[in-house]
Amino acid sequence: MASGIPIEISGLSKHFGPVTAVDDLSFTVQPGSVTGFLGPNGAGKTTTLRVLLGLEHASAGTATFGGTPYSALPRPLETVGAALDASFHPGRTARNHLKVYATAAGLSSARVPVVLEQVGMSDYADRRVGGYSLGMRQRLALAYTLLGDPGVFVLDEPINGLDPEGIKWIRGFLQTLAHEGRTVLVSSHLLSEVQQSVDEVVIIAKGRLMKSGTLASLELDSAPRTIADSPDRPALAAALTSAGLEFIEGRSGFIVDEPDPARVGHAAFVGGVELAALHRLKSGLEESFLSLVGEGEAS
């Protein structure tokens, strides 16, 4: 097994014409833990990963593996295992798909049955990929990353399309890789999807870094807050404003920067607004994530 190398993103920007997909992004991913790369759809996660892997050109800045850009890695598949969009030639079998790229990377074809076994695909290996479910394609994409037994894994939305059993399996799989000292970067647009498997988070929105740190620090960031909702949201917003309370609008109502629901209830009472929901925010994690991402969207 190759040793884990840090992923270093420094001042990275990527423009598509007038659109800025990634905007002066800097962060580091260390070996030995699973890092969640989080942000809403369109935040620039996939673009960042594609630039990191040499598939797209950076407009500015660098993205390297311990200082070396992907294209300069002497043996790329033995250094980095990457799974982006799970796309394959539909007429090729899983086994042949892996054989092709083992050949291209100068790896022994004996690795092919090994990695197929690792992702639980041995029974389907000789079927053409065209008939695969999304979950099977995801597993095959993972098998590709394992071919060179690399020290770094870069996985774009690997949990998307997996069934509950598959999700449980991949969580254990990612943890095992990290415990072996490898660098594991996993992107997702849902914190809840990776919450149980990541140790570190890098959160971006609109191409900019919102937060980078441990998952626990994300929880600490968020003071207890209150959720309030009303059939008449504009009236509730007015009542909260006149009571001097800070809030953002979430899916299930307003998230109010106030630990005591009673004070929020009072503000609504004073404003004469009917409440449909009023409760304390239980887990700060998801809301903290949403507020970080929401700030990015608002700016």
Added chain:
Amino acid sequence: MNLVRALGAEFQKVFTTRIWWLLAILLAGYVAIMSGGLGAFLGWASQNPDAAASTGNSAPLPAGLDLAPLVYSFASSIGYVFPVLLGALAVTGEFRHQTLTPTFLAEPHRTVVLTAKFISQLVIGAGLGVIAFAVSVGAGSAALAAFGLDTGLDSSDTWALIGRGVLAMALWGAIGVGLGVLVTNQVAAIVIVIAFTQFVEPILRLVASLSDVTASIGRFLPGAASDALVGASFYNIASLGSSESLEWWQGGLVLAGIAVVATVIGGATTWRRDVS
């Protein structure tokens, strides 16, 4: 070293999907029908000149015309579309199925990948050439022999023609790679191959042959250059080609030039772009 690996991978890519043998079977069938059929017709016509002339639509065959090279050269004069298609598919398929991502992850040096595609399609084009000439010589010589005509198989000229024909098919495979990397949309590339080889170029060659000035330009058309390289073509007796064709080696250089120039331009443009 990297190129050797990339070459191995490119051959595996071709032979692990079905399109290569589908095209090979089509090529063999098409050439068998044309060489066998025309061999039989020409054989019959040369033995029954009066009957042939009475059909009214067949110009009398020139006396002493050597039919064998004509019949055998069907392998390349009509079969060249197959290596072009396979070469173009080898490139456009990567774009269509988004497999450039795993390809460039395994070999980040894109020039190495494109060079491997070029070389592998040269070799595969030659392979298709061997199949095509085996069929055209097999079916054609059987038809000619049935009418007691010279099959030319004891002549070294015939075998040199077959060798040049296999070379032409190899170069057409490489031209396919160049076309595919210039026109990365698979449907567009297929339409261009079919339209150009089956309609546009035959018409251009016919029109060009009408005057001496255009004829000297028309002989540089890829199909004309290919026929010049092979040294015989159905087009010549059908009066579609100009009488003054290129030397065989000039024809070969024209084909090689088209293949290299197209691949280099594509390699500097579409092949360099962001893969998304």
